[in-house]
Amino acid sequence: MTGGSSRLPPLAGDPLDLLPLVFARPADALAGARAVLSASPSPHDASVAHQVIGIWQRDFGDLVVAIGHLRQARALAAKSGFPNREADVLATLGAALIHAGRTRQGMAALEAAVERGSGVTGARVLFRRGYAWWVLGGHREALDDLRRAIPTLRRAQDTIWTARALTLRATVHLAMGSVERAEADFVAAEQLWDTTDQEHDKADAVESRGLAAFRSGDLPAALHLFDEAASRYEALGTPMFVLHIRRCGVLLAAGLAREALEEADAATEQLNRMGGQTTRSAELLLIAARAAIAAGEPHAAIARASTAIRLFSSQRRDWWQAHARLVLVQARFAAGQVSGRSVRDAAEVAVRLAELRSPEAVQASLLAGRTALALGWEADAERHLAAAARTRARGPAFARVDGWVAQALRAAAAGRTRGVLDACRRGLDLLDEHRMTLGASELRARATAQGAELAVLAQRATLAGGSPRRFLGWSERWRATVLAVPPTRPPDDPELLRDVTAFREISSRVETARPGGAPVPALEREQRRLEKEIRARTLRTRSAGGFDGHRFDAGPLLDGLGDGWLIEIVAVDGELHVVLCGRGRVRRFAAGQLADAAIDADHARAGLRRIAYGGSEGRLPVLEAGGRRLQESLLGPAVRHLGDGPVVVVPPGRLHGVPWALLPVLGERVLSVSPSASAWLRARRIEPSPSTERVVLVRGPGLATGGAEVPLLAARYGEATVLESGTAVAPAVLAALDGSRLAHIAAHGTFRSDSPMFSSLRMDDGPLTVHDLERLHSAPYRIVLSSCDSGRLQPVGANELLGLATALLPLGTAGIVASSSPVDDEAVVPLMLALHEGLRRGLSMAEALRDARLAMPGDDLNRATGWSFSAIGGA
Secondary structure, three states, rough: OOOOOOOOOOOOOOOHHHHHHHHOHHHHHHHHHHHHOOOOOEHHHHHEHHHHHHHHHHHOOOOOHHHHHHHHHHHHHHOOOOOHHHHHHHHHHHHHHHHHHHHHHHHHHHHHHHHHHHHHHHHHHHHHHHHHHHHHHOOOHHHHHHHHHHHHHHHHHOOOHHHHHHHHHHHHHHHHOOOOHHHHHHHHHHHHHOOOOOOOHHHHHHHHHHHHHHOOOHHHHHHHHHHHHHHHHHHHHHOHHHHHHEEEEEEHOOOOHHHHHHHHHHHHHHHHHHOOHHHHHHHHHHHHHHHHOOOOOOOHHHHHHHHHHHHHHHOHHHHHHHHHHHHHHHHHOOOOOOOOOHHHHHEEEEEEEEOOOOOOOOHHHHHHHHHHHHHHHHHHHHHHHHHHHHHOOOOOOHHHHHHHHHHHHHHHHHOOOOHHHHHHHHHHHHHHHHHHEEEHHHHHHHHHHHHHHHHHHHHHHHHHHHHHHHHHHHHHHOHHHHHHHOOEEEEEEEEHHHHHHHHHHHHHHHHHHHHOOOOOOHHHHHHHHHHHHHHHHHHOOOOOOOOOOOOHHHHHHHHHHHEEEEEHHHHHHHEEEEEEEEEOOEEEEEEEEEHHHHHHHHHHHHHHHHHHHOOOOOOOHHHHHHHHHHHHHHHHHHHHHHHOEEEEEEHHHHOOOOOOOHHHOOOOOOEEOOOOOOHHHHHHHOOOOOOOOEEEEEEEEOOOOOOHHHHHHHHHOOOOOEEOOOOOOOOHHHHHHHOOOOEEEEEEEOOOOOHHHOEEEOOEEEEEEEHHHHOOOOOOOOEOOOOOOOOOOEEOOOOOOOEEEEHHHHHOEEEEEEOOOOOOOOHHHOOOOHHHEEEEEEOOOOHHHHHHHHHOOOHHHHHHHHHHHEEOOOO
């Protein structure tokens, strides 16, 4: 931390003027300090120059080099005969030693600085000792030093240091859970920063406001502010390790664990490479351990958390060490290491975190309760869970959910079904409240992971109660909830539109260059950069409206089914349960294992893929046998109770890609698939726009048949809008699709399991992605996607799905026909022609697809092509 006035000084003049420059114009400050040293300076001026270089090296370069310069600065300051000069350098040296992990030496230097400093310099020294206490986790001590420093700084009208002190006090308040106090200090600090040219400090203020937004539960605002702070730091050339740590925390809260882990590991590597602050290295290891748990890598989390504990211990950072111990016991629990010692460790961490006034004490109590339950220690479990449950009434919505989980676990242990369901309902309602602050459908989907345990607890309770209707209701409560509300359309942001257009152009160039063997690493790097920027802009979109809850009533469903059936397949603790709805009844049947069904489904898709690529010889009997196995594991005894009539299948997210028509009992039926029963009902109620009968036909480039069905369909539909041969560019396609009654797109599809929102259809000018489709005001009432993988969806969160189809359903599309596996382009043409013939006769999508499938020749290729397509929705 530096000294100085509120406005930037010129480079020439008093060397003390260089100090406020370090975080405003760091390169200029460094050059100025070197110039001072080259001019035979006095001990006083030389101490200032070495201090400037030490600060620059501490925060921008090598910490060991920084400490060397600061020790020289301290020796020169002692020679100068100015106690305040020595106090100022000692304070800077103390902070550097703290960041190097030399806590005892650092605090000794800061104590000496406090003894020597007086007046405004003494207040600045107190601020820096408060900063050191914050780094060490001594929050009460930090507040004591700031309480003494701030009045002196205010009386002296020391704008920069007053703003710094207020920012630090706000950050400490946040760590102690006092969000309101923190926000008041942030506002006061920002008003002061507006009067200065301290660009680094302004960036730090933006970052701090992002942290406050996160702690209050506003993830889009946090992401936006962190992105803005990062841009400012990049312009200054400032390392951003604290920002990385904080941003990883937001990514974890948003369900983006893999991204958080990758960012934390990359920042750690960069920090170690530059010889940076070991305090930050320990903090990065801690957030990486948290991310590894969430990403399903508990053993990696154990390794990182153990290393972090050792570092925090050597640095004498008890607050941080307690939090690292919490992550370690969480990782061990996730790895299946459950013992009496686990309960004791979690309980001890809970006590210590409560003493430190950490908001995360609830997680330790919850973990102790879970572990005790796993061991059958009911009294211990009740004690720990009761402590965790007390937090369900305080804090932002997503933070209170842990309290309701604890309350539900208490009720389940006591056998109180009503108590379990009440706690689950309240917890899920809170998560709905939180999710509806998120505008991006990806964040909404991933945020449901936090409610997965509550949903399962409710399902277990209703299974034990024996009511199929209640079991169905709770299975629907946390399934495909993202589809219940349209995503917030991205704003008409010129920069976003520019990036989307550039991404499409670069992707097209990459696609063109690859077949010719041309090297494209530069293009691919730019493609990845644009993809990252588009996604970042989308994730920070705020919600446009609220949500009135998600309640399910089986009555309207049974009425809407008429003579048909709905089969909802539910996975609870790895076991499949079939809820059969129809003819006025809801019944439940136990079926097979989720893992076995997933393996059989993968084998079936692999068989369809081989046939599509010309490997059909002898494969059909194998496929049919696989269909029989799938039927047994997925439907079990429910098959014997399934009467005649159309069928709607609602699978769990992991099984959405099953080729359902391959199952013998479903092969010749009118069959549709839906992400949830509620989504099917909503689709049934959608009415096509009376203002348009527009039919849109799109033919993309590079198809083996050239999209041969499109000109034939154009002749049949007469006045259809046809986009092809250079006119099938994304802007024109989106404009034509918006509000159309029926659309047919023959284009290569690419499914991105790593980033499903970038799944795409290939247009003449490049990929048309899910991000593009979400910008539609009104999706087509019906749409046929005849390309490979166009119906594939990625399960995320808790039974949520992302992909091309789920982008369209909440926007008003009532029916989709798409494939869940690769298909042969030539075999698709007659299937599509037959499908449209049925649609023109007034059939629903499911009816038309059934008739088209049955009209195909009986050879392996045509049968496999028919099995690869599904009707999704209710029209």
